[in-house]
Amino acid sequence: MLSESGAPMVSRRAALAWFCRAASLFGLPRTVLAVGTGSAPDDAAGYGRDPDMLRPHTPWPLTLTRDQRACASRLADLLLPADVHGPAPSTLGFDAFIDEWLSAPYPAQQADRKAILPVLAMLDQRCAGSFARADEVLAARLFEQMVNGLDGTDPSGFFLRFRQLCLLGYYTSEAGMKDIGYVAPSPSATFAGPPQEVMVRLGIGPTK
């Protein structure tokens, strides 16, 4: 309950990470993306208790390696594959999302990092160094083993946790929200309630 520490300060050391994000946002070639070390910095700071909510930014450095990002993206594509309703997570910047998440200095994200990165490394190991570049048969087989919790690949609830992150990353994207059927509101002078077809489906008569 006691909290004598000072308010977290926004780190200014993350310029390189910001360049990464900017490069990703503006579609710069992947070759200009910085590649993390795979290690979490031990002195990264969160965004603090008074962040600029109008111009959000992430102050901590991104730390995943290119291979880790690619491995996570392929796994996400297997979990939530493209269909007629929406694209694959990898096309929506899932690698940037998972990197931001697993690099965050907060306890929950650090716990995810500990649970997820070893499994990504194991997948790469079983695919001669790169799960992302493994042929489809091998990748699918490993994925199925993971889903089924076989072969000791899910010792720490990895699958459920990684799935939750995939769901969050995907369904909070514009494409994912459209996929699930979320209709974002537009400013309006009134709120009309559900449309007639919904009222009919629910068997609800006209309201007062």
Added chain:
Amino acid sequence: MTAPEGDSGAAAVGRNDRFDVVVVGSGAAGGMAAFALTRAGARVCMLEAGRDYDPRTETPMFGTAAQAPLRGVPTPDKVFGFYDATIDGGWEVPGEPYTVAAGDRFVWWRARMLGGRTNHWGRISLRYAPHDLKPRSTDGLGVDWPLDYPELAHYYDRVERLIGVFGSRDGLEDAPDSPPGVLLPPPALRAHELYLQQAGKRIGRPIVAAHSAVLTRPHNGRTACIYATPCLRGCSLGANFQSTTVLLPPALKTGRMEIRTRAMAYEVGIDGRGRASGVHYVDKVSGAHRFVAGKAVMLAAGAMESVRILFNSKSARFPHGIGNENGHLGRHITDTVGSTIVGQIPALESLPPHNDFGASVDHVYVPWWGLADKRAGRLDFPRGYHLELGGGRQEPNPFMLSKLAGLSAASHGVRLKDEMRRYFGSIVAFMHRGEMIPNERSYVEIDPQVKDRWGIPVLRFRFQRGEHEIRQTVHAQRSGAELIQAAGGRVIEPEPADGEASVGGAMIHEVGGARMGEAPQGSVVDSHGCVWAVRNLCVIDGGVFPSHSHKNPTLTILALAWRASDYLLAASRHAV
């Protein structure tokens, strides 16, 4: 919104001037007092422990989850999510600790910003009923309030007219009607609200329009809701109630108020006649200790913070703190009892996509329907509750997504995506909010050892729920399940088997500690919030509540603060 902060904050009124009233706190109570006092001609100095904040320029109205760090999910820095209108606050405030006695559980939410917790609150604005003010006369527990409903109703009317509250007149004993024309029309109901309303009718559970401080049409020069942004972020348009958009701007416009932000009040000054002379505070920018003089002082720092100030106002005349002559200071604290029951309604599956956002706040609630059962002795707990209803096709968030995935028969792949679409919008949640009865084991005191970063002694909480609250929670959980089942649904969140209620403070409705009463022997303040022994010192926030109905306290805090301000103004014309 104000002058520069800290030491450089001298504004329209000179720093060394003596004000008519020093108001500590800028939230519901402080804002209301400032509004009433300045418009009546009084010169006010307001002390706010947090930073300046202007919703008109700082509210992230249309920020998306994808634009926010970690998709906006809660973190230790922003406990209610990135966009929540809480600044420099949370369950813990760095450098401003509190303690909890061993074996007890209590959490204390604070916001260090102008407007305090009014910037992010849920906007639910329910009136106390006549019986809520007379609990001892009703069932023999607790104490009665030293005022009757008509005295409070007059101020409810004025507050609702001022801030704008939507709702309906339903003629319910537990939810007094506002006079005709006072409430704004409620918004249309969402699909799940309509469906559950029908189910409620079948089992005798009323589901009626919520009362919320959101403008459904232009009101008092403020624009109406645009039905597109979450109220918990605040509103740059001023279409919901925040002290910073509704109360403080008109008070400042009078030219009779100075706001000093980052000013941490810690002690009420007492003059040689035993009257309040002003307030000691720490300028958080410079660390300097300062004093602002006033002919009267109003404490509106938030119930627990105001109690802390009274405890720390020790002198030869008041060795145990001001208002503590009879040992009631810090006693009788409560927090709303809360629990949640989550269900899934098959009829709501796979509905055609449509905009379900509405006013972002609750459009309906289940008012307490058990008064007849109580009178007939059919309940095993004495005090009531209401149920708030969440659900609908809202923007995906981690809680919703985990529930949807949990419902799915598929663990991954296109089938999982199909299942997510199918179940989206079919999950509902009833949030139980109930009355807690003050008990001897729940109180707050000064920790004998711990001090904050400025050397100010901090609070130590002691808090225990009673048997009444546990049995009430069991009943509420069952009621929520019955409603879900009446709609053809099933409960998917296991009920707490033992009626486990929310941790103390978790509902952020902590009140009491400086309760009002008919006489000094059993209370800290009189019915107007004036401290018995220091008549020009008033407590006007939730600290004065002698009991705490299940209704959210903000509307009542506003009404009491306005009433206290009127009383102080009248008294000053005669005596000061």
